[in-house]
Amino acid sequence: MRVRRAVLGDAHVDRAEARKTAVDADFQRFITEGAWGSVWARPGLTPRERSMITLALLAALGHDEEVAMHVRATRNTGASLDDIKEALLHVAVYAGVPAANRAFRIVKDVAAEMGETP
Structure with missing residues (x-):
């Protein structure tokens, strides 16, 4: 979440979190962990x-x-x-x-x- 906030900004992430429901909670966790926690957080780029x-x-x-x-x-x-x-x-x-x-x-x-x- 730290990397997601650093790239997209707190306002964007706060809006996404506020709109999160049971329907997309797993998806939101997936993109936070996969995209932001694994890929964007890598040191190579x-x-x-x-x-x-x-x-x-x-x-x-x-x-x-x-x-x-x-x-x-x-x-x-x-x-x-x-x-x-x-x-x-x-x-x-x-x-x-x-x-x-x-x-x-x-x-x-x-x-x-x-x-x-x-």
């Missing part, structure tokens, strides 16, 4: 590098809400808009221009919402 990899994968798979969430998380991971741009150029080459185009739109919208100039 920095949070910035993990952030860029995560954004590229989410963009390639078309998971728009998760792309937006992880763009917001870059405030906490140290990934810059230039880093995101580079990751999305890889998405364009390896996963397709439409996936990257959609992700670039999301990044610009979220960056503007965060008060950053895309």
